Amino acid sequence: MAPSFLFGQFMGGLTTAMFLFLIASGLSLVFGIMRVINFAHGSFYMIGAYLAWQIVHWVHPGGVGFWVAAIGAASGVALMGAVIERLFFRSLYGREELYQLLFTYALVLILGDAAKFLWGTQQLSVSTPAVLAGSVQIFGSTQPLYNLFIMAIGPAIAFGGWLVLNRSGVGRMVRAAQMDREMLDSLGANVGTIYTGMFVFSSFLAGLSGALVTPIQSIVPGMDVLIIVQAFIVVVIGGMGSFWGTFWGSVIYGEVLSFGILIFPGFSLFSVFALMAVILIVRPWGLFGRPL
Amino acid sequence: MRLRLQLGLLVAAAASLPFAAMAEDTIKIGFPIPLSGPTAVYGTPILKGAEMAVAEINAKGGVLGRKLELLTRDSKANADEAVRLSRELIIKDNVDFLAGTLTSAEAPAVSTVAKENKIVFLAPSSKSTILTDAQHIHPYIFRVASNTDVEGLAGATEMAQFKDVKTVVTIAPDYAYGRDSIAAFIKALKTLRPDIQVVDSQWPKLGEPDFTPFINAMSSKTPDAVYCSLFAGDFVTFVKQATPLGLFKAINNRLIDGGEVGTPDEAQALGADYPYGIIANSYDPVIWSGGNEPPEHQKFIADLKAFTKAQYASGWSIMGYEMIYALAEGVKKAGNTKSDDVSKALAGMSFDTPVGKRSFSAQSHETFAPEYWGVMAKDANYPFAIIKNPQPLPTSFPTN
Numbered sequence: 001m002a003p004s005f006l007f008g009q010f011m012g013g014l015t016t017a018m019f020l021f022l023i024a025s026g027l028s029l030v031f032g033i034m035r036v037i038n039f040a041h042g043s044f045y046m047i048g049a050y051l052a053w054q055i056v057h058w059v060h061p062g063g064v065g066f067w068v069a070a071i072g073a074a075s076g077v078a079l080m081g082a083v084i085e086r087l088f089f090r091s092l093y094g095r096e097e098l099y100q101l102l103f104t105y106a107l108v109l110i111l112g113d114a115a116k117f118l119w120g121t122q123q124l125s126v127s128t129p130a131v132l133a134g135s136v137q138i139f140g141s142t143q144p145l146y147n148l149f150i151m152a153i154g155p156a157i158a159f160g161g162w163l164v165l166n167r168s169g170v171g172r173m174v175r176a177a178q179m180d181r182e183m184l185d186s187l188g189a190n191v192g193t194i195y196t197g198m199f200v201f202s203s204f205l206a207g208l209s210g211a212l213v214t215p216i217q218s219i220v221p222g223m224d225v226l227i228i229v230q231a232f233i234v235v236v237i238g239g240m241g242s243f244w245g246t247f248w249g250s251v252i253y254g255e256v257l258s259f260g261i262l263i264f265p266g267f268s269l270f271s272v273f274a275l276m277a278v279i280l281i282v283r284p285w286g287l288f289g290r291p292l
Numbered sequence: 293m294r295l296r297l298q299l300g301l302l303v304a305a306a307a308s309l310p311f312a313a314m315a316e317d318t319i320k321i322g323f324p325i326p327l328s329g330p331t332a333v334y335g336t337p338i339l340k341g342a343e344m345a346v347a348e349i350n351a352k353g354g355v356l357g358r359k360l361e362l363l364t365r366d367s368k369a370n371a372d373e374a375v376r377l378s379r380e381l382i383i384k385d386n387v388d389f390l391a392g393t394l395t396s397a398e399a400p401a402v403s404t405v406a407k408e409n410k411i412v413f414l415a416p417s418s419k420s421t422i423l424t425d426a427q428h429i430h431p432y433i434f435r436v437a438s439n440t441d442v443e444g445l446a447g448a449t450e451m452a453q454f455k456d457v458k459t460v461v462t463i464a465p466d467y468a469y470g471r472d473s474i475a476a477f478i479k480a481l482k483t484l485r486p487d488i489q490v491v492d493s494q495w496p497k498l499g500e501p502d503f504t505p506f507i508n509a510m511s512s513k514t515p516d517a518v519y520c521s522l523f524a525g526d527f528v529t530f531v532k533q534a535t536p537l538g539l540f541k542a543i544n545n546r547l548i549d550g551g552e553v554g555t556p557d558e559a560q561a562l563g564a565d566y567p568y569g570i571i572a573n574s575y576d577p578v579i580w581s582g583g584n585e586p587p588e589h590q591k592f593i594a595d596l597k598a599f600t601k602a603q604y605a606s607g608w609s610i611m612g613y614e615m616i617y618a619l620a621e622g623v624k625k626a627g628n629t630k631s632d633d634v635s636k637a638l639a640g641m642s643f644d645t646p647v648g649k650r651s652f653s654a655q656s657h658e659t660f661a662p663e664y665w666g667v668m669a670k671d672a673n674y675p676f677a678i679i680k681n682p683q684p685l686p687t688s689f690p691t692n
Contacts (some may be wrong), residue, residue, distance in 0.1 A: 005512040012504035019502055112328065121332035123525045123561045125532065135536045142535030147504070215441040217501055218528030218561065222330035258505035261494070268497040268506075269466050 003083035004140030009258050011138075015147045017254025018154035018212060021247055024231040025157050032235050033165070033178055034198055035237060036093065038098040042228030043259030044081065044203050045204035048073045048210025049219045050115055053124045066129040066215075081203025085196050093195065094181065105239035116221050146215055153212070157205070158247040166241060174198060178241065233272050237279045239289025248287060249258035317389050319354070319629055320360035321346075321619065322381030324402065325392040326369040328498065329473040333524050333557065334608050335394050337600075338416055339364060341609030342391070344599045345616035355620045356627070363387060369394060378405045388629045389413070391512035391615055393439040396420030396468045403433045411630045412638070414619055416611040419443060420468050424656045431635045434652055436615045438575075438661040440469065443550040444476025446685035447519060450548050450571050450665055451477075452484040457516040457546065461490045463506060463530075466495040473521045473550055491515060500526065510539070517543055523551025530598045535567065545569030554668060555607030559676035566668065566677040573665040574646065574679065581671060582681035591644035604674075614645045618652075648684075660689045 016153050023045050030038045047270055052066075059065035078085035084107070127133075128146050135144045165171035173194050176184045185191045217223075230253075238249030260267040285291050323342065326335035350359045363385055367374040374393050381387045382405070390406055390413040393399045399418030406413035407430040415423060415436045422428060424435055451460065462477065464470030478560045480489055492513045494506040507530075510518065516540060518539075522530050527549065534540065540547065547570040552558070554572030556579065578593060592613070596605040618638070623629055626637035640654035664682035671678050 002512070005508070008508045009505060010514070012502075013509045015504045017501040067555060116328060116332070121327070121336045122557065123333055125528055125561050125563065125565065127563070127565055128532075133536070135538065141508070142538045144533075144535075146536065159584070164501050208494060213501075216529070218525040218532070220330045220525035221328060221332055222499070223525075226330070227501060230501075251613060258508075261505055265495050266466055268337045268500060 002046030002140075007139045009262070010231075010255065011141065011143055011147075011151075013253065013255035013258030014151055015254070017252075017256055018150045019209075019216075019251040020227075020234055020253065021154045021158070021250035022150070022209035022212060023206060024229055024234045024246050024250055025154075025161060025243065026202040027211065027231045028235045028238070028243055029161070029198060030202040030240065031232070032238075032240040032246065033174060034195065035178065035240075036089070036199070037097050037102035037104060038199075038202070039228065040111060040224075041104075041202070041206055041231065042224035042226075043108050043111035044077050044206035045155040045210040045213075045227060046115060046224040047080065047111060048077045048118050048207030049214050049217075050124070050210075051076045051207070052211035052214050053126050053219055054119075054180070056126050061247030066126070069126075070208060070211040074204050077207025077210070078200050078204035080197065081206075082200045085199040089199065090192065090195075111223060112221065119219075119263060121221055124219040126219070128215035132215075144216075150212065150290060154247070154250075158243050161243040170194070172199075205217065230272050233276045237276050237286055239286030241290070242286075242288035245286055252287075303452060318359045318527075319356075319389075319623065320361050320363055320385065320387040321616070322363050322365070322378060322385065322387035322390045323392040324365045324367040324374045324377040324381070324398070326394050326398075327364075327366040328465045329369055330525050331369040331394055334417065335367075335369075337606035337608040338392075338394070338612040340606070341596070341599050341612030341614075342616050343414075343612075344464070344596060344609070345613045345620075347599070348595075349616070349620050350508065355623050356629075358629075360616070361425050367393060367398055368519070369398065371395075371397045374398040375401045375405055378402045382409050382411060387411075389619060389631065389634070391619065392607065393418060396423070396472075399423050399528070400428060402431075403428065404638045406430075406432045412619070412622070412634050414615045416615040417608075420472055422468070424658050425680065429656060431639075432631060434618070434635075434638050434657045436611060436618060436650075436659055436661070437523075438663055439658060440472035440476045442480075442660050442662065442686060442689055443473055443573075445474075445480040445572065445689065446663065446665060447477045447548055447550045448480035448484050449685055451519060451540040452584060454517060454546060457488060459489050459513070460517050460519055461492040461510045461513055462490060462519045462521075463494040464509060465498040465500075465526060467498050470495070470521050474569055476599070477519055477550070496522075498526065501529065503522075503530050504537070507534050507537050507539055511537070511542060515543060517546035517548070520547055520549040521551050522549065524558070525552055526551045527551060527558065529633065531562060531567055532565060535565065540570070547571070549573070552607065552663070554664070554666070554679045554682075556678070557606050557608065557670070558674065560604065564677055568668055568670055568677055570666060570668050572668050572679065573663045573685075574607040574682075575661070575663050576607045577664045577666070577679045577682035578605050579671070579674060579678045580682060581669075581678055586647060588644075589646040610646060614643075614650065617645070618643045618650075626646045662686060662689075 052069045055069035132146045234249040238245030346360045365377040371639040396418045399415045418672045554574040621643045626633040642651040662684040666679035666682045668677040669680040
């Protein structure tokens with residue numbers, strides 16, 4: 001096993017990890033911190049991807065158009081999230097989780113059909129923006145520039161999220177709301193606005209990750225369902241309520257997959273479930289979570 | 293007396309009227325197929341092909357004087373759903389025949405339903421050999437698609453032409469089709485080129501979002517060529533990730549894919565990012581470069597473009613189209629719509645398709661359909677890759 005190969009495999013694992021973290025980060029916020037079960041998070045991700053393709057289609061493929069499309073798609077999904085939260089989700093907070101699950105599952109079906117209606121069943125693809133289209137050699141292994149870009153964004157989001165949550169006034173409110181929502185309400189804080197803001201931000205992250213993923217993945221109906229289970233698992237093994245937990249959960253998943261397939265060729269099918277089983281047996285509240 | 297006779301005749305005539313009306317009833321074909329989710333990308337064009345065939349046949353007066361009617365349902369590529377829909381179509385909708393399903397999970401499940409209910413079922417796309425092998429064959433199942441053994445032989449034939457290739461790696465989705473197609477390829481390659489070694493096999497799951505670890509593992513073995521069974525969205529994702537990793541450069545574009553990634557559908561999805569120079573296949577090349585296009589095919593594509601109102605036709609519609617025409621032929625030959633008679637008529641029967649004659653084997657009910665293979669090349673007339681000089685492979689297949 002040449003060192004350059006091992007390094008390449010390690011970087012490959014990081015790539016997997018950061019792509020998963022992009023979408024799991026928004027879920028970590030909503031599920032991990034707000035304790036809201038948003039099964040439609042994967043659908044927001046998918047709509048973000050389709051919107052990005054649509055905007056690139058309208059604007060200018062390949063150039064600045066891609067970045068415009070990414071921000072535009074994320075904003076579009078954030079807006080959609082705001083509308084959904086204000087109209088429907090508000091009445092579901094504090095209720096039994098089952099209602100949230102049922103409602104968001106219905107959303108999954110509705111959004112899935114809407115995407116099919118608007119964009120058809122054909123797979124779509126967005127080209128990598130020219131500035132990130134090449135690759136570099138690091139320690140004898142080829143690293144695509146776009147993958148390196150994503151590997152940089154992942155930790156940036158994790159650090160930014162942690163910073164806001166733990167070092168800002170808004171973050172303190174969110175953590176307080178998680179601990180005791182009623183108390184915070186009676187203290188005069190506008191809990192409704194806080195929750196809407198967090199939900200909108202989570203939707204923005206979902207839409208952004210969907211858009212950023214389009215240069216290296218195909219846009220297909222069903223991509224919402226394919227990713228959501230992995231995202232949930234990574235949030236759970238990282239520990240609910242911890243952004244860094246989700247981050248390291250993704251990294252562990254990526255590396256376990258990357259090296260696991262060398263030892264055990266059929267590993268990909270159940271790797272994430274095996275990992276979840278092992279971690280939850282050893283540490284039921286997840287890596288960075290707090291025992292209840 | 294005479295009055296009674298006349299009255300009797302009148303009553304008899306009146307009584308036979310409802311029977312005459314029933315003869316005008318349509319021949320119902322239950323058609324579960326995925327219309328949502330990642331496999332709808334194939335389900336939808338196959339449905340269109342079937343619909344066009346039904347429209348054409350009905351325009352000519354139908355079969356045995358009766359029009360065909362397609363009862364389409366969304367199976368969501370889920371075997372349980374396909375079974376539930378099939379039972380509903382049989383019991384509630386009283387279909388005469390079943391057709392459709394897409395995946396190799398759905399087709400064998402619906403085949404069991406067809407066997408229990410003794411109703412003829414034609415499968416247009418499932419390639420898994422399990423559908424018609426010795427344990428699962430029964431009088432009512434017929435396959436219009438190719439199967440993984442045929443595909444493996446064709447893929448190996450293409451690989452064998454590279455005289456200087458000594459090592460090959462494979463990559464395929466980890467489920468029945470992926471496993472079967474690779475096994476068939478390796479077996480056929482051993483007989484055609486025993487000097488070639490398969491040094492690695494990668495098994496990403498179906499719908500894998502990130503192939504990077506798998507591509508790295510493959511590249512580390514420095515293979516001369518790659519045999520790939522990824523298809524649809526997975527193939528698009530794989531290409532988008534493999535290209536910046538330098539895979540296609542390293543193997544000189546010697547990648548062969550048996551998962552119908554040579555269709556205009558797939559080529560359009562990738563557009564300019566398509567890895568020109570690889571070898572791919574399609575049931576229908578649609579755009580027939582290099583001459584030799586059968587005139588029936590030209591007409592078929594022109595009609596299909598008009599019917600689907602699309603600029604470029606799909607490479608998948610032909611399977612739905614062939615399936616309906618095969619069924620219609622069988623009903624005509626049997627002279628009625630009773631599944632027992634139609635199944636006897638279909639076994640061993642030849643039927644015409646826009647790309648030549650096909651026939652159902654009398655024993656295994658397979659067509660062993662060849663597909664069209666060739667190098668994917670640029671063409672000034674189209675904004676996407678097309679198959680250069682499509683050739684039907686394999687040229688012959690040992691049938692039972």
